[in-house]
Amino acid sequence: MNLECGVVLPRMGRIMYNPKSNKAEEFICHDEVLASLAFAKANKNNLELINKILDKAKLGKGLTHREAAVLLDCEIEEKNQEIFELAQKIKQDYYGNRIVLFAPLYLSNYCVNGCVYCPYHAQNKHIPRKKMTQEEIKEEVIALQDMGHKRLAIETGEDPVNNPIEYVLESLKTIYSIHHKNGAIRRANVNIAATTVENYRKLKEAGIGTYILFQETYNKKSYEQLHPTGPKHNYAYHTEAMDRAMTGGIDDVGLGVLFGLEGYRYEFSALLMHAEHLEAAFGVGPHTISVPRIKRADDINPDDFDNGIDDDIFAKIIACIRIAVPYTGMIISTRESDKCRERVLKLGISQISGGSKTSVGGYAHPENEKEDEETAQFDVSDRRSLDEVVKWLMGLGYVPSFCTACYREGRVGDRFMAICKEQQIHNFCHPNAIMTLKEYLEDYASDETKKIGEELIQKELATLENQKIECAVEKNLVSIENGQRDFRF
Numbered sequence: 357m358n359l360e361c362g363v364v365l366p367r368m369g370r371i372m373y374n375p376k377s378n379k380a381e382e383f384i385c386h387d388e389v390l391a392s393l394a395f396a397k398a399n400k401n402n403l404e405l406i407n408k409i410l411d412k413a414k415l416g417k418g419l420t421h422r423e424a425a426v427l428l429d430c431e432i433e434e435k436n437q438e439i440f441e442l443a444q445k446i447k448q449d450y451y452g453n454r455i456v457l458f459a460p461l462y463l464s465n466y467c468v469n470g471c472v473y474c475p476y477h478a479q480n481k482h483i484p485r486k487k488m489t490q491e492e493i494k495e496e497v498i499a500l501q502d503m504g505h506k507r508l509a510i511e512t513g514e515d516p517v518n519n520p521i522e523y524v525l526e527s528l529k530t531i532y533s534i535h536h537k538n539g540a541i542r543r544a545n546v547n548i549a550a551t552t553v554e555n556y557r558k559l560k561e562a563g564i565g566t567y568i569l570f571q572e573t574y575n576k577k578s579y580e581q582l583h584p585t586g587p588k589h590n591y592a593y594h595t596e597a598m599d600r601a602m603t604g605g606i607d608d609v610g611l612g613v614l615f616g617l618e619g620y621r622y623e624f625s626a627l628l629m630h631a632e633h634l635e636a637a638f639g640v641g642p643h644t645i646s647v648p649r650i651k652r653a654d655d656i657n658p659d660d661f662d663n664g665i666d667d668d669i670f671a672k673i674i675a676c677i678r679i680a681v682p683y684t685g686m687i688i689s690t691r692e693s694d695k696c697r698e699r700v701l702k703l704g705i706s707q708i709s710g711g712s713k714t715s716v717g718g719y720a721h722p723e724n725e726k727e728d729e730e731t732a733q734f735d736v737s738d739r740r741s742l743d744e745v746v747k748w749l750m751g752l753g754y755v756p757s758f759c760t761a762c763y764r765e766g767r768v769g770d771r772f773m774a775i776c777k778e779q780q781i782h783n784f785c786h787p788n789a790i791m792t793l794k795e796y797l798e799d800y801a802s803d804e805t806k807k808i809g810e811e812l813i814q815k816e817l818a819t820l821e822n823q824k825i826e827c828a829v830e831k832n833l834v835s836i837e838n839g840q841r842d843f844r845f
């Protein structure tokens with residue numbers, strides 16, 4: 357067994373592991389996942405090997421899935437402490453104390469699939485189905501802009517009749533066209549079903565940020581059982597979606613699994629294999645990794661699933677992903693409570709949602725709360741407003757960022773990764789975070805949040821190492837106070 361490359365010789369008739377292959381079952385090779393799990397189990401108390409892996413991890417260049425699997429399984433208390441400390445250090449080195457904020461926007465909950473963990477599945481006949489008109493989308497976007505959001509994640513169910521690609525493209529046009537008061541949506545990430553290269557090309561032309569698609573589970577057998585009907589049943593088509601997205605010109609893709617569906621160790625190794633595949637085949641790894649856990653929703657009871665993970669394992673997974681792929685952003689949503697979010701922010705999370713609604717049309721008409729809850733994709737645990745989340749982050753020592761500059765300045769895909777791997781991203785991100793926070797404070801914050809934010813900005817200005825940049829930021833902050841918007845490096 358070769359730890360470095362993670363290659364394992366297949367048994368007769370078995371599929372060969374090949375990270376460069378464009379076939380799902382070769383780059384997420386089941387035998388290789390199992391071999392990695394067995395290797396990790398056999399070495400979970402192997403101090404010499406764990407020290408060797410940690411030494412490599414300290415270089416901040418990442419780990420192979422097999423090395424990371426050993427850290428995830430590690431049972432030596434003192435080494436686990438070291439793993440958490442290292443994750444915090446890497447988080448600080450690559451992302452500083454910035455946390456990027458976004459909100460999900462559900463356009464339609466029509467869906468033809470049969471996913472057993474999602475209330476939008478086609479067999480659910482009592483959930484109200486809703487698809488927003490362009491006028492309704494406009495209302496939602498105005499409500500989101502009035503909260504202070506600049507970055508959205510667009511969500512729809514899969515339904516070629518109700519939610520064709522043309523509907524998504526038209527909606528993106530609507531979203532980008534709205535400029536209410538000082539508001540604007542400057543980056544719309546898209547989370548829609550796996551589609552064709554041609555449709556990905558259209559999404560790219562429509563100016564999307566990241567294309568996000570959760571794998572749900574990488575275990576083919578479980579995947580097919582959890583997706584018994586609909587186009588999503590096709591494991592290979594779903595798993596190879598990111599290859600088609602990148603072939604279609606999309607620079608940034610976001611991976612994720614739904615923890616709780618399958619054994620977490622399997623998902624963890626396979627998720628990192630997916631990242632290694634994108635790097636091997638396209639020269640650029642995933643832009644983000646999301647770590648949702650299965651939650652209660654309309655006809656979904658998380659207790660029906662055997663593989664739920666507790667907060668301690670969840671934290672360890674996040675720390676080990678942070679160490680394995682230091683240059684990939686990590687996202688956590690309002691599925692998690694504020695307490696849980698606070699714990700994992702320092703271990704590696706770089707983006708969080710705030711003030712979220714997971715129903716169709718939930719922002720513009722908060723008075724329809726009951727209906728919202730009936731059409732929500734999952735129960736939100738963190739129900740605080742965006743202003744409360746911003747204030748909370750600042751109280752914890754983070755700088756809430758509404759920055760979308762990299763994508764708009766063409767720092768995407770391999771260009772973004774190159775800057776990030778060199779740990780140069782601070783030079784752009786930190787001044788941009790300060791300036792976008794200032795915009796938020798001027799336009800949307802409560803008095804108390806504004807007061808805390810102004811003090812934080814003064815403190816953060818002093819941390820800018822480049823004096824020329826510091827002067828430019830100070831000048832721009834005055835211009836923002838005088839009504840100008842959208843400064844960026």
Ligand code: SF4
Pocket residue numbers: 467468469470471474475476477478512513514549588
């Ligand atoms: S997870 Fe997505 S594809 Fe599956 S039922 Fe829900 S909305 Fe449809």
